[in-house]
Amino acid sequence: xxxxxxxxxxxxxxxxxxxxxxxxxxxxxxxxxxxxxxxxxxxxxxxxxxxxxxxxxxxxxxxxxxxxxxxxxxxxxxxxxxxx
Numbered sequence: 001x002x003x004x005x006x007x008x009x010x011x012x013x014x015x016x017x018x019x020x021x022x023x024x025x026x027x028x029x030x031x032x033x034x035x036x037x038x039x040x041x042x043x044x045x046x047x048x049x050x051x052x053x054x055x056x057x058x059x060x061x062x063x064x065x066x067x068x069x070x071x072x073x074x075x076x077x078x079x080x081x082x083x084x
Contacts, residue, residue, distance in 0.1 A: 003046070003066075003071065003075055004044040004045060004046035004051055004052075005022065005044070005045055005046075005062075005063075005066070005072075005075050005076075005079065006022070006042050006043070006044055006045075006054055006058070006059035006062050006063055007020035007021060007022040007027070007042070007043060007045050007059075008020060008021055008022070008040065008041070008042050008059075009031075009037060009038065009039050009040065009041045009042075009043060009050075010026065010039060011039060012031075012037065012038075012039060013028070016030055016031050016032035017029070017030060017031065018030075018031045018037065018050065020043065020045055020050070022063075022076065022079075023076055025076060025079060025080045027045070027048075027079055027080075029043075029045055029048050029049060029050055030048060030049045030050065031043070031049075031050045032049070033049055033050060033051060034050055034052075034053060037050065037053065041053055042054045042055065042056055042058070042059040045079070
């Protein structure tokens, strides 16, 4: 389905790149579309790009709704290459 999914920034790298984590899955993404980003921020990730910063509360609420709708596992499998 490929929805934007909230994840926490765990590391910042050169060239507007960062590492995000969600449910034990880590992924390298671009943060070039965001003005300011810090380790510990939550971002909406879609096809390898951080689109928008969100609050921890909004991230948790979104993940809970995705889990209740049965789409969180599917999205995690997609971003992990099927290894979730």
